[in-house]
Ligand SMILES: NC(=O)C1=CN([C@@H]2O[C@H](COP(=O)(O)OP(=O)(O)OC[C@H]3O[C@@H](n4cnc5c(N)ncnc54)[C@H](OP(=O)(O)O)[C@@H]3O)[C@@H](O)[C@H]2O)C=CC1
């Protein structure tokens with residue numbers, strides 16, 4: 001008997017464009033969500049867009065998240081108990097979105113994402129990444145029922161946040177290589193659909209890197225659609241595999257070794273230069289990844305990340321220890337080899 005089954009959870013309404021924040025009420029209405037909304041936001045997006053969001057609902061409540069943490073999730077759940085919302089609307093970057101995503105999952109209420117920055121694919125994905133001490137915990141949670149991404153806000157957000165979103169997508173290229181390797185060597189389940197979608201999304205961004213420029217709404221539109229595709233690929237796979245391989249392991253280690261120095265997307269971008277080199281050698285596509293990142297003004301070296309060479313090497317040599325995920329770094333890379341690949345790719349300067 002055939003016993004396999006798949007449950008793919010995807011956003012139902014995805015709105016991207018100029019002024020779409022004013023269609024949020026309509027997008028939510030289509031989902032048949034009832035009750036009052038609890039708007040979960042952080043200071044800047046609340047200031048920029050809070051009133052426009054609140055204006056579309058009857059009796060909205062607001063919670064402002066200053067820092068993402070498990071305590072913030074618990075506080076939000078306590079607020080929700082007092083407010084009794086029908087659903088949560090997260091307005092802002094990863095901080096309010098991931099806090100609301102996890103709280104909504106615990107509270108069993110619907111959740112809608114209104115990103116004001118395009119800084120990583122967590123704005124649409126079914127994963128909540130919550131910092132705790134020197135680690136970030138990546139926890140499965142239902143993806144948003146709707147995503148309403150207004151390019152007016154995204155284009156005016158700090159450019160470095162957008163370049164981090166681009167680099168997070170470009171890193172899908174090596175993530176898929178790691179996933180295929182795991183499939184070949186460890187029989188890890190691989191989805192052709194999710195792998196192809198994720199890889200194509202990264203390829204498209206590399207090819208169009210020269211068209212993505214600060215302050216252009218059109219560029220934000222391209223980036224958000226790529227982030228949505230990446231989130232969909234993860235939903236199809238039922239894991240972050242299509243968008244998180246060895247380059248993410250290195251980045252997660254950097255979060256521990258050199259906390260707060262660089263953005264997630266920038267770290268995974270630099271790390272994917274070296275993991276691509278490890279996959280394909282000196283004639284591989286690591287130069288295309290590096291050039292696309294440079295074209296986007298994203299970091300391509302440890303120095304540009306603000307990380308010491310030693311910190312990057314330590315992250316590379318310990319990355320395999322942090323998660324049971326088979327990648328090109330399985331078994332670990334030793335210090336000498338790590339220095340060699342980082343030097344050959346220009347990621348460190350020796
Ligand atoms: N789920 C996932 O896969 C991932 C999740 N994360 C998580 O996301 C969080 C970090 O993500 P990030 O998106 O950088 O988070 P933030 O929500 O902290 O946003 C980044 C900064 O941008 C500001 N901001 C937001 N919107 C605008 C705007 N339109 N114009 C100007 N400034 C704006 C915020 O200001 P202010 O603080 O004043 O509101 C904040 O200072 C972390 O908690 C991390 O763990 C990170 C990577 C992947």
Ligand SMILES: O=C(CO)COP(=O)(O)O
Nearest residue numbers: 121138168240243244248
């Ligand atoms: O950042 C992610 C995908 O881009 C999520 O991956 P993790 O599961 O490694 O946190």
Ligand SMILES: [Zn+2]
Nearest residue numbers: 120121168268
């Ligand atoms: Zn990522």
